[in-house]
Amino acid sequence: MMNKAAEAPGTVRAPATPAVHAAGLTVVRGPRTVLRDLDFSVPRGQITGLLGPSGCGKSTLMRSVVGTQAKVTGTLTVLDRPAGHPTLRARVGYVTQDPSVYLDLTVRQNLDYFAAVLLPGRAAADRRRADVERVLTEVDLTSHADALAGNLSGGQLSRVSLAVALLGAPELLVLDEPTVGLDPVLRRDLWDLFHSLAGHGTTLLISSHVMDEAERCHRLLLMREGRLLADDSPDALRARTGTDTVEAAFLHLVDTANATRTN
Amino acid sequence: MNLSRTTATAGRVLRQLLHDPRTIALMLLVPCVMLVLLRYVFDANPATFNSIGASLLGIFPLITMFLVTSIATLRERTTGTLERLLAMPLAKGDLIGGYALAFGAVAVLQSLLATGLALWGLDLNVIGSAWLLLLVALLDALLGTALGLFVSAFAASEFQAVQFMPAVIFPQLLLCGLFTARDTMQPVLRAISDVLPMSYAVDGMNQVLRHTDLTATYVRDVLIVAGCAVLVLALGAATLRRRTA
Numbered sequence: 001m002m003n004k005a006a007e008a009p010g011t012v013r014a015p016a017t018p019a020v021h022a023a024g025l026t027v028v029r030g031p032r033t034v035l036r037d038l039d040f041s042v043p044r045g046q047i048t049g050l051l052g053p054s055g056c057g058k059s060t061l062m063r064s065v066v067g068t069q070a071k072v073t074g075t076l077t078v079l080d081r082p083a084g085h086p087t088l089r090a091r092v093g094y095v096t097q098d099p100s101v102y103l104d105l106t107v108r109q110n111l112d113y114f115a116a117v118l119l120p121g122r123a124a125a126d127r128r129r130a131d132v133e134r135v136l137t138e139v140d141l142t143s144h145a146d147a148l149a150g151n152l153s154g155g156q157l158s159r160v161s162l163a164v165a166l167l168g169a170p171e172l173l174v175l176d177e178p179t180v181g182l183d184p185v186l187r188r189d190l191w192d193l194f195h196s197l198a199g200h201g202t203t204l205l206i207s208s209h210v211m212d213e214a215e216r217c218h219r220l221l222l223m224r225e226g227r228l229l230a231d232d233s234p235d236a237l238r239a240r241t242g243t244d245t246v247e248a249a250f251l252h253l254v255d256t257a258n259a260t261r262t263n
Numbered sequence: 264m265n266l267s268r269t270t271a272t273a274g275r276v277l278r279q280l281l282h283d284p285r286t287i288a289l290m291l292l293v294p295c296v297m298l299v300l301l302r303y304v305f306d307a308n309p310a311t312f313n314s315i316g317a318s319l320l321g322i323f324p325l326i327t328m329f330l331v332t333s334i335a336t337l338r339e340r341t342t343g344t345l346e347r348l349l350a351m352p353l354a355k356g357d358l359i360g361g362y363a364l365a366f367g368a369v370a371v372l373q374s375l376l377a378t379g380l381a382l383w384g385l386d387l388n389v390i391g392s393a394w395l396l397l398l399v400a401l402l403d404a405l406l407g408t409a410l411g412l413f414v415s416a417f418a419a420s421e422f423q424a425v426q427f428m429p430a431v432i433f434p435q436l437l438l439c440g441l442f443t444a445r446d447t448m449q450p451v452l453r454a455i456s457d458v459l460p461m462s463y464a465v466d467g468m469n470q471v472l473r474h475t476d477l478t479a480t481y482v483r484d485v486l487i488v489a490g491c492a493v494l495v496l497a498l499g500a501a502t503l504r505r506r507t508a
Contacts, residue, residue, distance in 0.1 A: 029508050066350050070506040084506065089352040098343030104282045105275070113275040117353045120267035148282065164347070 017080055019044045019172050019203035020065055024074035027060050034060045036226045037074070042205050042219070047198050049217030050207040051250070057226045058207040059097065062174050065205065066094045079171060090118055093165035093173045097180070099157045100164070103150035107141055107160050108132065110149055111167065118168040135163040138193055140186075155182045162190075173197065175206045179213065191216050211247035222250055229253040264356040272353075272361025276335070277368065290331065290369060294323040294377040302385040309386070316387045317472040318441045320378055320396060321464040324370045324404035326432055332366055332411030333424045340415065349505045359500050363408050370404025371397075391471035395481065399467040402488045406460055409495035416502030435461035440469075460491035 020042035027035040034057045042048045050058050063069035064076060067084025076083040079091055101110045115128040136142045139159040144152065149160055162178055179187045191213070194204055198218070206217070214220055215234055222229040222237075230237055230253055234246050241249040280287055298316060305312040339345040348358060374397050381387040389396065410431055418424035438448070438456035445456050456462045467484035474481070 068346055068350050068506055070504070070508045072506075086352070089350060092350070094347065094350050096343050096346060100343035100347045102275070102279060102344060103342070104279045109275070109278055113271060113278075114347075114351070116271035117268055117348065117351050117357075120265055120271065122267070 016044065017077075018042055019079060020083075020205065021077045022075065025061075025064065025076055026073045027057075027064055027069060028071045028073075029060065034226050035064070038228050040221055040228060040231045042203060044203045045198055045201045046218040047194055047204045047206060047216070048219040048221060049214050050205060050221045050223065051211065051214050051246070052209065052223030052229075054209055056223045058209075058223060059176055061223070062094075062176050062205065062207060065172075066092055066174050068094075090168060091171045093167070093170035095158075095161050095165045095173075095175045095178055097176050099149075099161050101149050101157065101160050104148070106146050106148055107136070107152070107163075108145045110160060111135065111163060114164045115167050131167055131169075135166040138166055139163045140189065155186065158182070159186075159190075170202070172203045172205070175204065177207055177209070179208065179210070187213075211245070211250060214246035220246065222253060224254060224257070229257060264354045264360065268353055268357040269360040269364065272357055273364035273368075276362055276365035279335075280365070280369070286331070287369075290327050291373055291376055294319075294327070294373060295380050297323070298377060298381050298385060309388075312385075313388050314469065314472065315441065316381055316385070317389065317396070317468045318439070318465040320374070320381060321399050321403050321468040322436065322439075322441070322461065323377060324374055324400050325407035325410075325461065325464065326428070327373065328366050328370055328404045328407030329411040329432060330425070330428060331369075332362060332408045333415045333418065333427060334411075334421060336362065336412050336415040337418055337421060337424045341420075345503070346507070349503065355500045355503045358503065359412060359496055362412060363405055363496065366408045367401065367405055370401055370407075374400035374404070389472050390475050391473075391477075395471045395477065396468060399464055399471070399485060399488065402485060402492060403461075403464045406464070406488055406492040406495065409492045409499055412499035413495050413502065416499070432461075435459045438462065439465045441465060460488055463487040 018041035022038050022040050025035055025038040026033065038061070050061065052058055060069060064072045065078055065083055067088065072083070078085075078088055081088055105113070111132045112128070115132055119128050119131070136145055139162050141156065141159055141163060144156060149157060152160065158178060158181065162175065165173060165175070179190055182190065194206065198204055208214070217234065219231070219233055220237060221231050229250070232240065237246060237249045238244065241252040243249045243252055298319065301316060301319065302312055305315070378393055378396050378400065382389060382393055414427040414431060415424060418427060438445070438452060438459055439461040440456070445453055445462060448456065463484040467481055467488065470478050470481040470484065
């Protein structure tokens with residue numbers, strides 16, 4: 001992870017494999033097949049939006065990428081390693097839909113602990129402190145650093161969770177609905193943050209069921225009932241379907257898919 | 264495993280406890296209050312208080328740590344922090360070791376208070392060294408932590424976790440020799456009590472109660488309790504899965 005900084009800026013790393021590559025990805029949960037034979041790629045240094053209605057398998061796909069999902073079959077490569085490989089645990093940041101922080105600790109105590117897991121040892125104490133301050137600023141929670149997490153609002157809590165994922169500057173960020181319950185100003189600020197992270201080379205895979213967020217992504221994966229409807233850029237998607245918005249494009253694709261199934 | 268990550272985890276668990284002074288007070292004071300109660304329940308019969316009191320010094324830490332650990336780890340599982348930690352470079356041993364360290368420290372404090380009160384406040388008459396009592400108490404606390412960690416994997420809610428207490432602890436309590444000597448029990452029960460760790464914890468306490476020197480039986484008891492704690496901790500580690508359905 002730290003070797004990257006040693007490279008000269010602008011060095012093109014060949015071969016430029018995608019950050020995530022899936023072929024024939026299938027996930028079974030109990031009696032249900034949640035993901036069916038998916039093929040897709042998530043390019044490096046870009047924001048890929050994973051969109052689709054609730055329950056379509058977005059979270060399962062993200063959990064597979066992070067390596068916390070059981071019963072994954074097919075090929076799934078993350079940063080040139082099989083998903084879930086131990087060396088990936090420090091290189092991939094992950095935010096679930098649950099707050100996933102300790103409600104009986106302050107924001108700073110939460111971050112201090114997770115930073116110590118990522119970067120252990122007394123020698124790294126200064127680096128940890130700087131990292132915690134950085135992520136607090138990035139999610140705009142510096143003024144709430146010493147508040148008990150349990151006393152925060154839902155939106156603030158999800159930002160604490162995001163801050164934890166930003167610790168250690170991971171190469172790949174997997175964010176499951178990070179903007180749910182946030183006001184429009186905060187949502188815009190977070191999307192600005194995502195774009196600035198991508199500008200510095202971080203790959204982001206962000207799920208949402210709000211279609212207007214799709215317009216802010218470089219690439220889109222549209223999902224429905226465990227299958228991929230599209231893997232394209234927002235512009236190409238609108239052009240291909242002859243629609244004005246991603247939402248309309250999504251509906252168009254659903255209708256087409258339904259029509260082919262009934263015929 | 265990594266020592267820094269283990270101690271960071273222990274520090275985090277203790278910091279969580281510090282935000283909850285009422286739990287700390289309950290953990291530390293309830294055993295003391297129970298001992299005082301027991302002392303005066305057997306006011307006319309100090310010999311009975313002696314043997315039951317010594318046994319209870321070994322049983323309290325086990326029960327307290329069992330309850331606290333099972334609820335704490337269940338919370339880790341249900342709030343998503345466990346999934347997050349296991350997606351990070353944290354070894355399962357770091358997590359379990361962290362819990363064992365943190366609750367072990369609380370157990371030392373609890374045992375110091377309870378043993379001190381029993382020996383000097385309530386005139387519990389122990390012939391052996393108080394340090395040997397403390398050692399058994401500490402190992403019992405570790406065993407309680409281990410058992411709590413293990414059963415939390417089978418509890419889907421706090422309601423279920425609390426119900427595991429009577430299921431796992433009460434049979435041991437009945438069979439450990441606290442109420443009647445184990446060799447006077449029905450042979451089948453006697454045989455079962457031979458494989459339950461609490462029997463050895465209570466026996467260890469009674470060895471200290473009755474002997475000035477370190478006895479071979481005490482050493483055996485301590486080794487068995489410690490071995491069980493390690494075994495159950497390993498089983499607990501096996502219930503932590505990085506990949507879940």
